[in-house]
Amino acid sequence: MEPVIVAGAGPTGLALSLALARHSVPSVVLDATDGGSPPRAARTCVLRRDTAAHLAVLPGQRWRSWRTERRRHLVERVELDEETAPLHLEQHTLERALRTALEDEQLARVVPHSHVDQLEQDPSGVTVHTRGAAGTWWRGSYAVGCDGARSTVRKLLGVRFPGHTAVERHAVAAVRVQLPWEDEALLQRDPGGVPGEVTARPLAGGIWRLDWLLPPRGDLVTPEELLERVQDTLTLWFEAADGHGAPGPYELVDTGVHTAHQRLARHWRVDRAFLAGDAAHLQGALGVQSVDEGLRDAANLAWKLALAWHHGHDDAAATLLDSYEAERRAAVGARLRAVDQALPLVRRGGGGLRALLPGGGARAHLGLLTDGHLGRGLLGAPATYARTPLSPPRGEVTTVPVGTAPGAPVRDVAVTAADGTRGRLRDWLCGAGGELLVVLIAPGTAVWDSRHWLSAGMMPSLAAAVDDLPVRATLLVAEGYPDAAAHTVLVVRSDGHLVAALPAARPAELRSCAEAIRGAQPVGGPVGRGNQEP
Known part of the structure; x- marks a missing residue:
């Protein structure tokens, strides 16, 4: 059979190709770029234990704890262990690690300068065209669009992508500095008594990613304004630590503005073509991690494509492949709904969730943010596929209760x-x-x-x-x-x-x-x- 065609060489596309190779399925990754991953220290991702464990050993920083404060007063401290500590790393580091792992896989091939502009399907496979000097046609058994928010594959399939634009916006700076604390992530509401919110998350090499919440829609942030934010924030933190407020030497490594959108593709499968990662969903508000969800898409889809590839495309394969959309779209949709419900409460201090939260007030608001950042609760925990079409028929299997519910991720033992x-x-x-x-x-x-x-x-x-x-x-x-x-x-x-x-x-x-x-x-x-x- 022909290989699986993967459009897009971001984390989701590369992870999917790697997983397919481990399932003995060949794949071709069509990369619209030159194959490089420009280093951007301000563009990072947080991986939970379930997603990081599926990949090769990754260089990154694990946090030993998470601290939430309001006006310098401690609201919550969460101690993290080997099972709960997320991995924080630059996205280009993740992509390079995946590319390096793919170099050792004979069944995987990454083709740079290959921008998809046509896609055709027939009962036995897919044909994809990439533009270039002469243009190239690729034949595959299946195709997966992992080509980002502006996905060409999604547009060629005619799939709508409804949702909300700019639901949350942050100014971002990567700073090399020795803070008064180590290996501990911090979320601070109203720092110095001034309305606002800042997050500090450590990276490897003594670098910290700092995020300041901005109005969802507003003016551009100038370099001078970002420098002022860095200086003022570090001054506040050092003053709280030693009473002097003079930060030590620091280096501004990278800056940017991160805008979180909320969108969900109407369909994730059209015959032999699929969508995954940012091509299928956009998220990122309230600490929800989009790269994490894209890697879960890849893990969910890879073994299903492998079974269909090895055993043939029959009625069973159709049910199996349909389950990808049934499971993953439902899980991401539930996450987006949770964010929609939490945003009014967390950002504007009101909303219908107040009755659902024990304690209420700032502690409950900040607890929701902690859940999103640490991968807990409705905003962060891995999905449970409780109503998957792939469950054994009722009455055919006798089960016993264990510490994991059917459909939930297993514990690592x-x-x-x-x-x-x-x-x-x-x-x-x-x-x-x-x-x-x-x-x-x-x-x-x-x-x-x-x-x-x-x-x-x-x-x-x-x-x-x-x-x-x-x-x-x-x-x-x-x-x-x-x-x-x-x-x-x-x-x-x-x-x-x-x-x-x-x-x-x-x-x-x-x-x-x-x-x-x-x-x-x-x-x-x-x-x-x-x-x-x-």
């Missing part, structure tokens, strides 16, 4: 593979373990070599059942999992979401889960809600 390889559960996600992971909870196995327990108890029958599944699957063993009893079997999708927790090794029910995730359900199975309007 230590695991051992059948060949004795040890690592973390997330090491096997996004194609490294195939399209499905089967995790047996077996206390005590960590102290034994795998060759001893592979032939003991239920392991032989479970291993045989995993080998017989209609999808590529990997068997793992874990000492424990939150709230899971011994001999529980977790069935986990390649993007890290739980399909089901079985009470024991049950080959027929395990197979039912595998059939469900590839879209081969009987009529009357679960129905997704992804096509509902936000």
